[in-house]
Amino acid sequence: MLAPSSAPTPEQGWQTAGATGNLQNLRKFNSQDFKDLRASCLSRGLLFEDATFPAHISSIGPTLLPEEKLRQIQWKRPTELQRNPYLVMDGVSRFDIMQGEIGDCWMLAALGSLTLRKQFLENVLPKDQGFQDDYAGIFHFRFWQYGEWVDVVIDDRLPFLNGRYLSVHPRTSNEFWPSLLEKAYAKLRGSYQNLNGGYLSDALVDFTGGVQVQFPLKDPPPDLEEILKAADKSRCLMGCSTSVQSRRNIELRNGIVQGHAYTITGAVKIPYKNGWKHIIRIWNPWGHGEWKGPWSDE
Known part of the structure; x- marks a missing residue:
């Protein structure tokens, strides 16, 4: 006790049912369509770079860190960090999550609860993506906002400071669903800084x-x-x-x-x-x- x-x-x-938004009626955040953007990148042989949430200080937030540290942030893709990265390995678990430097325990505690309820988790973490097939540096996640489900597209560049994850980092070094989901939620809220307390x-x-x-x-x-x-x-x-x-x-x-x-x-x-x-x-x-x-x- x-x-x-x-x-x-x-x-x-708990989840409600009724004549509200559903996954068949998704709103595309910033009007970005995941399938179209991925197909375009694959056809051109390019990795996706998200201009609406760039690998830049603006995506971190101006006061999350001292200015000197903000200038030291580097952005790296999982494919640069691991030879064989995965989005999910051996299923999703709360034990995959380890909080980083950002004070978003409120979001991660909710995410830990979500991993216990797989029927809800699948709404947030779509299965049509990964590092093995049709990888183009692009991922997407879904969140409920103001009565409708919103599909948020991101690139997979993650922020590092002095060689350490600034964001949530996976317990297993080559499993990246927690880091990428957190980035999508930061994009939805405007910056990583906006996850720092909630x-x-x-x-x-x-x-x-x-x-x-x-x-x-x-x-x-x-x-x-x-x-x-x-x-x-x-x-x-x-x-x-x-x-x-x-x-x-x-x-x-x-x-x-x-x-x-x-x-x-x-x-x-x-x-x-x-x-x-x-x-x-x-x-x-x-x-x-x-x-x-x-x-x-x-």
Whole structure:
């Protein structure tokens, strides 16, 4: 269980159905058509370069880093980094994700939740692309915006600073779906800088087209544990976040990080001694760092 002093605020989202936007009625972001652009690049033997989100400081954002560091950023394609890159290897998992230098744990926590619900994930991550067949340096991803699905096209040039990923980086060195999806989301929002801080609930909606509900733990509903258990059973996407007490990214002795977002990966009620105990399991988008209190590995 989480200590009251560091208790996150659960946020959940689920997909709705009805006469709203659907994947057959996609809006093309910046009027860019993925298939047409890829076909054009393949016919000319060129790798796609996205003029609407260029390999330039403007795509990073003017204040994400000091000006000196912004000038040092290099852009590299996965084919320059790995001999045999893949978009997805052995399926998609939250463990593929490791947060980079950008403070977008809110988006990555929602993405971690999305990987648990494959039927939603396929809406965001189309299967008609990769590095093996018809590779032309171009990829696309889908997000829900204002009542419709939007198809966002990107090139695969990724930002590096001093040889390290500025963006999210894959745990497996030659799997690139997290980095490319993050870039598409940055493009949708205007820059990587615009991912540097946000609301987990917004990302849950953007990844599902669903409705989100938040429960502040300072004044929780009396049946919160049962709500979480039912939400998990009905396959809702769930996350939680901690408030900022003094500074962000300070890890407390119990292992929980201040000003940080997590994916809720399970909620159960278990028999314990002469009663029942509600426990939840959470995943850290950093790819490391765990709860160290009761019910932890120790």
